[in-house]
Amino acid sequence: MLTLERLNAATPAEFTALLEGIYEHSPWIAAEAAPARPFRTLAQLKRALVEVVRGAGRERQLALIRAHPELAGKAAVAGELTAESTGEQARAGLTHCSREEFDTLQRLNTDYTLRFGWPFILAVRGPRGTGLSRRQIIETFERRLAGHPDFEFAECLRHIHRIAEIRLDERFDVVPALGNQVWDWAEQLAVHSDAAAAGQLTVTYLTPAHRACAAQLSAWMSESGFDAVHIDAVGNVVGVYHGAELTAKRLLTGSHYDTVRNGGKYDGRLGILVPMACVAALHRAGRRLPFGIEVVAFSEEEGQRYKAAFLSSETLIGQFDPAWLEQVDADGITMLEAMQQAGLEPAAAPTLARRPGDYLGFVEVHIEQGPVLDELDLPLGVVSSINGSVRLLCEVTGVASHAGTTPMDRRRDAAAGVAELLLYVERRAAQDGDSVGTVGMLQVPNGSMNVVPGRCSFSLDLRAPTDAQRDRLAADVLAELAAICERRGLRWQAEETMRAAAAPSDPHWQARWERAVAALGLPVFTLPSGAGHDAMVMHQVMPQAMLFLRGGNAGISHNPLETISNDDAQLCVSAFQQLLEQLAEETR
Numbered sequence: 001m002l003t004l005e006r007l008n009a010a011t012p013a014e015f016t017a018l019l020e021g022i023y024e025h026s027p028w029i030a031a032e033a034a035p036a037r038p039f040r041t042l043a044q045l046k047r048a049l050v051e052v053v054r055g056a057g058r059e060r061q062l063a064l065i066r067a068h069p070e071l072a073g074k075a076a077v078a079g080e081l082t083a084e085s086t087g088e089q090a091r092a093g094l095t096h097c098s099r100e101e102f103d104t105l106q107r108l109n110t111d112y113t114l115r116f117g118w119p120f121i122l123a124v125r126g127p128r129g130t131g132l133s134r135r136q137i138i139e140t141f142e143r144r145l146a147g148h149p150d151f152e153f154a155e156c157l158r159h160i161h162r163i164a165e166i167r168l169d170e171r172f173d174v175v176p177a178l179g180n181q182v183w184d185w186a187e188q189l190a191v192h193s194d195a196a197a198a199g200q201l202t203v204t205y206l207t208p209a210h211r212a213c214a215a216q217l218s219a220w221m222s223e224s225g226f227d228a229v230h231i232d233a234v235g236n237v238v239g240v241y242h243g244a245e246l247t248a249k250r251l252l253t254g255s256h257y258d259t260v261r262n263g264g265k266y267d268g269r270l271g272i273l274v275p276m277a278c279v280a281a282l283h284r285a286g287r288r289l290p291f292g293i294e295v296v297a298f299s300e301e302e303g304q305r306y307k308a309a310f311l312s313s314e315t316l317i318g319q320f321d322p323a324w325l326e327q328v329d330a331d332g333i334t335m336l337e338a339m340q341q342a343g344l345e346p347a348a349a350p351t352l353a354r355r356p357g358d359y360l361g362f363v364e365v366h367i368e369q370g371p372v373l374d375e376l377d378l379p380l381g382v383v384s385s386i387n388g389s390v391r392l393l394c395e396v397t398g399v400a401s402h403a404g405t406t407p408m409d410r411r412r413d414a415a416a417g418v419a420e421l422l423l424y425v426e427r428r429a430a431q432d433g434d435s436v437g438t439v440g441m442l443q444v445p446n447g448s449m450n451v452v453p454g455r456c457s458f459s460l461d462l463r464a465p466t467d468a469q470r471d472r473l474a475a476d477v478l479a480e481l482a483a484i485c486e487r488r489g490l491r492w493q494a495e496e497t498m499r500a501a502a503a504p505s506d507p508h509w510q511a512r513w514e515r516a517v518a519a520l521g522l523p524v525f526t527l528p529s530g531a532g533h534d535a536m537v538m539h540q541v542m543p544q545a546m547l548f549l550r551g552g553n554a555g556i557s558h559n560p561l562e563t564i565s566n567d568d569a570q571l572c573v574s575a576f577q578q579l580l581e582q583l584a585e586e587t588r
Helices: 004-009 012-017 027-036 040-054 058-066 083-089 099-116 135-142 149-173 175-189 208-224 270-284 311-316 322-327 335-341 346-352 371-376 414-431 465-486 507-518 534-538 566-587
Strands: 228-231 237-241 252-256 292-298 357-369 380-384 388-396 434-440 453-462 489-502 527-530 545-547
Touching: 004 040, 004 566, 012 027, 027 040, 040 149, 040 292, 040 311, 040 380, 058 083, 083 149, 135 371, 135 434, 149 489, 149 566, 175 208, 175 270, 175 292, 175 566, 208 228, 208 237, 208 270, 208 292, 228 346, 237 270, 252 270, 252 534, 270 292, 270 357, 292 311, 311 346, 322 335, 322 507, 357 388, 357 534, 357 566, 371 380, 380 507, 380 566, 388 414, 388 465, 414 434, 414 453, 414 534, 465 489, 527 545, 534 545
Parallel strands: 252 292, 252 357, 357 545, 380 527
Antiparallel strands: 228 237, 237 292, 380 545, 388 453, 388 489, 434 453
16 A cells, blocks of 8 residues: 655655556656655645646647547457556446447547547546446547537546546545545435436425435434434424534534536535535544534525525525515415425424524535636635626617618617627626626517517626626626617616625635645635525625535536536545634634
């Protein structure tokens, strides 16, 4: 078994030899990482190797990619692979392909190499380390064959790093046990779905699948050693692990377990499962902290069945709105009826409001839901602020006229005006760096192929890390809309449908997350959250801060391709444990 002590004490040549085979036929990576010693953690060693590759330049990166064999290719058939590659391809079943599977892989290998000029690289051991199925491999191959060359080049390098990570774990005899637990819990929870028959993950408020998730989370919390577990009046699953003193303040944490339609397995749920794993570890050790831990699995955040997003966290801060109970879903069932059918007591919702003085603060871990950490090859990022947002529904009105007989300089084309604005939104949001602007809905009502559009309706979604930055963005966009319409002879109207305040992370809590990440031997990287989270609601009554976990597949979320690795999940649990240790020191 390899150890950091042995690596740190080795000569440069010995260091390189000890890491031989971690990166396929590329000993230069280890050689150039050697000067970064001493390494305090395995994560720090992994990062040093990643940084060597990131700084190597395209030619050496291309050589690294080309050093890898094709999946089930000629070298594999001839038995010419390295021992590491042989074991990995065998574990994925690629040595036992059917004739049809083998022919498909050969065709894909040929097509991919012709398109990109390098072999397709996939960490066939997968995100759990236990191996992808041949079907999963082929489906991924086919999907990525349609990718952009620049993305595919970077994605191949990311998979090479994942291959190296798994090899290092085995070389060091390290098993990410807590990360495996989080990953396995997420898989098991995903069995419950409103759309299981369609093979999709959809869990909306108080459906049978939603209630099954609540029951499962409740059972796991009890098994993990929580002292008290219950499902409250709005469907939140609440687990409490007492501190050394029953009257001690608590750390409040959690996230949501409902999903968007055909969503992913980790959005929200990660923020429940990670602290559960931490409590389970404390319970196994028979350890109590100077404070309690309260984990809330929020029942409703996505607003899919009813238009009451953040219902759960709003309830916890004393803002439950009785008018929500009158909302009707697509089947004509009111929220009140759904709650009664689930055995909940909506009348008790106002009693669920937490007293801020009873808590140290609120923290939430969450999958990033974006590409930043993935592109930087960073497993963790500290959130600096949850973006404030404003949404508007707009319409521009011109004159519908004949597409063939109306000269170009006499048109009052509503769609052309909106198209001009769309491009402005793109340019203007980019000026701020962290601002974003989206026209997500665009329609020409009653449009016809041979008619100049007389009306165009569209949406605006504008977000920024601070309210002031958001408001400047919105003001500039509406001013440009007015100017475009004035110049083009058009009329416009805009209705604001939602405004959410930004939620900057509490400086002290953000600093705790930063120290936790640094303690793991990882670079500290901060970024804003463009998506909304329960933390932005809790922000109204107590200090909050968030930690992001890298998502694979370019960070895609709200999508079945949403994924994490067991090693990243382990680091996320470890960071949470580091935060708990800091709090324990501070509150003794």
